[in-house]
Amino acid sequence: MGEPANSSAIAAAFADGPAYVPYLVVGDPDYESSKAYVEALDRGGADVIELGLPFSEPIAEGSTIQEALVRSLDAGMTPERFFAFAEDLDVDAALVCMTYYNLIYQYGEGEGPRPFVERAAAAEIQGLVVPDLPAEEADPLREACDEFGLDLVFIVAPTTRADRLDRLMERVSGYVYVQARLGTTGARDDVSDQTTASLDRLREYDVPKAVGFGISSGEHAERIVAGGADGIIVGSALVDIVAEGVAEDLPTAAVADRLEALSRELTEGAERGRRSRAEATESV
Numbered sequence: 001m002g003e004p005a006n007s008s009a010i011a012a013a014f015a016d017g018p019a020y021v022p023y024l025v026v027g028d029p030d031y032e033s034s035k036a037y038v039e040a041l042d043r044g045g046a047d048v049i050e051l052g053l054p055f056s057e058p059i060a061e062g063s064t065i066q067e068a069l070v071r072s073l074d075a076g077m078t079p080e081r082f083f084a085f086a087e088d089l090d091v092d093a094a095l096v097c098m099t100y101y102n103l104i105y106q107y108g109e110g111e112g113p114r115p116f117v118e119r120a121a122a123a124e125i126q127g128l129v130v131p132d133l134p135a136e137e138a139d140p141l142r143e144a145c146d147e148f149g150l151d152l153v154f155i156v157a158p159t160t161r162a163d164r165l166d167r168l169m170e171r172v173s174g175y176v177y178v179q180a181r182l183g184t185t186g187a188r189d190d191v192s193d194q195t196t197a198s199l200d201r202l203r204e205y206d207v208p209k210a211v212g213f214g215i216s217s218g219e220h221a222e223r224i225v226a227g228g229a230d231g232i233i234v235g236s237a238l239v240d241i242v243a244e245g246v247a248e249d250l251p252t253a254a255v256a257d258r259l260e261a262l263s264r265e266l267t268e269g270a271e272r273g274r275r276s277r278a279e280a281t282e283s284v
Contacts, residue, residue: 004152013094017230019230020045021232022046022050024037024038024049024238026051026054034072035088037255040263041091044266047093047094048231049094050096050233052065052069054077062236084123097120103116104141114144126149135154135168156179169202180215199211199227208230210232215266217265225276226272237262
C-alpha cells in the first residue's frame with residue numbers, strides 16, 4: 001500500500017502548533033443551536049473541529065457524549081442532515097467527521113465506504129475518525145480517503161502494542177488521536193501519567209500527535225503540550241456545557257459564549273505549554 005494522502009487543511013492546522021481540536025455532537029440539542037455552538041468553537045481558536053455524527057451504539061463514548069448523541073438523534077439528525085450542516089457552517093477550522101463504521105459502510109447505494117467519503121469530500125470535510133474500525137480492516141476506507149483527499153485518523157490507546165501500532169501508523173494520516181487513559185471518554189480533574197508514556201512510544205512516527213480523553217482546563221492543555229503533544233482534543237468538557245444549557249434552558253447565545261470562553265482558555269493553555277517546552281529545549 002502506498003503512502004496515505006493528506007489533507008492540506010489539517011496539515012496547515014498543525015503546522016504552527018499546538019493545534020486545538022474540539023469535538024461536539026452535530027445536532028445537539030437541535031440543528032440551529034448546534035451550528036451556533038460549532039461556530040463559537042471556531043471563534044475560540046479551534047484549528048480542527050471534530051463533528052460527531054451520531055450512531056445508536058457508540059462503544060467508545062462515556063455517558064456525557066452518549067446522552068448528546070441521543071439528543072441529536074431524537075432531534076432528527078441523519079447522515080444527510082450532517083453533511084448539510086457541514087456545508088452550512090461558517091468556520092475557518094478544518095472539519096473532521098467522527099462516527100462509526102456501520103454508518104459509513106451502509107451509506108448510499110450498495111455497500112462499502114466510497115459513497116460516504118465522496119459525499120464527505122463534497123461537504124468539505126477533510127478527515128474521518130472511526131473509533132470502531134481496526135487498522136487490519138481499514139484498507140477499503142483508506143483507499144477511498146486517498147481517492148478523495150481525506151485524512152484517516154486513528155486512535156492509539158495506552159494498550160496498543162507494537163505490531164498493531166505499526167499497522168495502524170502505516171494507515172494513519174492528518175494526526176493520530178492519542179488516548180490519554182484507558183476507559184471511555186469523559187472530562188477528568190487530572191491528566192493521566194500514561195500520556196507521556198504514550199507520546200514516547202510514538203516519537204518515531206512522523207505524524208502530529210493530538211492527545212484527548214479527559215482534558216477540561218487550560219492547565220491540562222498546558223501540561224499535555226509541555227509534555228510533547230502537538231495538539232489537544234477536547235470533547236466531554238464542551239459537551240457538558242451544551243448539556244448544562246439544555247438542563248438550565250439557557251439561550252443559545254449564552255451557551256455559545258461559554259463554549260467560546262472555554263475554547264480560549266484551552267488555546268491559551270496550549271500556547272503556554274508550547275512556550276514552556278521551547279524554553280526547556282533551549283536550556284538543554
